Amino acid sequence: MSATGHENVQDKPTAMPPSDDQEISIITTGSRKASRRDRIIDEDEPLVDTTAKLTLKSKKTDRAKRRVEKKQKKVATSPTPTSLLNLPAELLQEIAGYLQPSDVFQLLQVNRNVYDFIQSNESTIARDIIRRRYFVLSRCFPLPVAFENVESSARPSLLSDRRQDMLQIHKKPYQHVKGIDPLNICTCMSCVFSWNNLNMILDLSYWQKNLNEREPILMIPRGTAPEWNRKLLEANAAIVERAMDSRLVHAAILEKHLKTTVQTIFRTFRGRKTVHPKRLYHLTLVEAEKETDEFLERSGPPSYEFPWHRDNYYGLEAYVPNRKWSKEQERWLYYAEGLHERDLEWVKQRFTPNVTSVPVREHVTEQLPRPDSKIQL
Numbered sequence: 371m372s373a374t375g376h377e378n379v380q381d382k383p384t385a386m387p388p389s390d391d392q393e394i395s396i397i398t399t400g401s402r403k404a405s406r407r408d409r410i411i412d413e414d415e416p417l418v419d420t421t422a423k424l425t426l427k428s429k430k431t432d433r434a435k436r437r438v439e440k441k442q443k444k445v446a447t448s449p450t451p452t453s454l455l456n457l458p459a460e461l462l463q464e465i466a467g468y469l470q471p472s473d474v475f476q477l478l479q480v481n482r483n484v485y486d487f488i489q490s491n492e493s494t495i496a497r498d499i500i501r502r503r504y505f506v507l508s509r510c511f512p513l514p515v516a517f518e519n520v521e522s523s524a525r526p527s528l529l530s531d532r533r534q535d536m537l538q539i540h541k542k543p544y545q546h547v548k549g550i551d552p553l554n555i556c557t558c559m560s561c562v563f564s565w566n567n568l569n570m571i572l573d574l575s576y577w578q579k580n581l582n583e584r585e586p587i588l589m590i591p592r593g594t595a596p597e598w599n600r601k602l603l604e605a606n607a608a609i610v611e612r613a614m615d616s617r618l619v620h621a622a623i624l625e626k627h628l629k630t631t632v633q634t635i636f637r638t639f640r641g642r643k644t645v646h647p648k649r650l651y652h653l654t655l656v657e658a659e660k661e662t663d664e665f666l667e668r669s670g671p672p673s674y675e676f677p678w679h680r681d682n683y684y685g686l687e688a689y690v691p692n693r694k695w696s697k698e699q700e701r702w703l704y705y706a707e708g709l710h711e712r713d714l715e716w717v718k719q720r721f722t723p724n725v726t727s728v729p730v731r732e733h734v735t736e737q738l739p740r741p742d743s744k745i746q747l
C-alpha cells in the first residue's frame with residue numbers, strides 16, 4: 371500500500387495511449403490525472419473493474435463531436451458512386467485516357483450518357499491514349515489532310531489533269547489499298563503516302579490470322595477484281611476517312627498496327643540459330659503485354675519500302691515508316707510533320723492551271739517513291 375492509498379500507480383505518467391495489456395485508473399487524491407499501470411493478474415480473485423467511465427466534457431470536445439456528426443451526416447446524404455458516370459468528369463476522362471481505343475469503343479455501347487460523355491471529350495481522351503500508348507506510331511502514321519481543309523489557292527493545282535495523271539503510278543497497281551479520292555483528300559505526295567500507309571496497315575492487320583496460322587493469303591489473279599476484295603478495301607478506306615475526323619479512330623488504327631507489329635516480331639523470331647538471334651527491337655513478353663509502342667524507340671531497321679503488294683507481307687518484320695535512326699544522337703528522327711505544307715507548296719508552284727510546261731527532271735523525281743533527300747534531320 372502506498373502513501374496515497376493506491377497501488378500499482380506508476381510515479382511517472384506519460385502521454386502514451388494505453389496498450390492492450392494496460393489499464394487506466396483514476397487517482398482519487400484530488401488530482402484528475404490519468405496514469406498508466408501494468409496489468410496485475412490476481413489468480414485467486416476475479417478481476418472486477420470498479421473504475422467509472424471517464425466522461426469527457428469540454429467546449430473543445432463538443433466542437434469535435436459536432437464536426438464528426440456533421441461529416442457523418444454529409445456522407446450519409448451524398449450519393450454513393452454506383453456507376454462510372456457518378457464520378458467527377460475529370461476523373462472519368464482521366465480513366466478513359468488509360469484505356470485502349472477498342473475499350474473506349476466498347477464503352478460507347480454502354481448507354482446514351484456514356485456515349486455522350488465520350489463523344490464530347492473524345493479529342494482529349496484520344497490525345498491521352500495516343501501519348502501513352504502510340505507515341506511512336508502516331509508520328510509514323512500521320513493522317514492525310516481533307517481536301518476541304520486544303521487552302522483554296524492550292525485546290526486547282528491538286529486537281530489539275532497533269533497532276534492527277536502523274537499520281538496514277540501511286541494508285542493503279544494496288545490490290546490492297548483503295549485509290550485516294552482527290553475530291554475528298556489532299557493529293558500532295560505526303561498525303562498520298564499517309565493514305566496508302568493507313569489503308570495498308572488495316573489490310574495487313576486483316577491478314578494476320580493467315581500469317582499466324584501459315585495459311586496463304588488469298589491471291590487475286592491479274593486483271594480480276596473480286597467482290598470480297600472490293601468490299602475489304604472499301605471498309606478500310608471508310609475507317610481511314612473516319613479517322614480524319616476522329617482522333618479516337620486514328621488511335622484505333624494505331625492499336626491494330628501495334629498488335630500486328632508485336633505478333634509479327636514474335637512470329638518471325640526463330641531462336642538462336644537465325645542470323646538475328648535477338649528479337650527485333652529486343653522486344654520482351656513483358657513489354658508486349660504493356661501494349662504500348664515504347665519498345666519501338668530502340669534502334670532497329672528503318673522502313674523505307676512501302677509493301678506494294680500482299681506478297682510483301684510474308685517477309686515484313688515491322689513496318690514503321692517516316693523515321694530515320696541517327697547514329698550521332700542514338701535516337702529516331704521523325705520527319706512526317708510539316709511535309710504536307712511543303713509538298714503542297716511544291717504542287718502549287720508547278721501545277722497551277724496556267725502553267726503549261728513542267729521540267730522533265732521534276733516529273734521523274736515526283737514519280738519515284740519518297741527519296742531520302744526529302745528527310746529533314
Ligand SMILES: [Zn+2]
Pocket residue numbers: 515556557558559560561562710711713714
Ligand atoms: Zn497534303
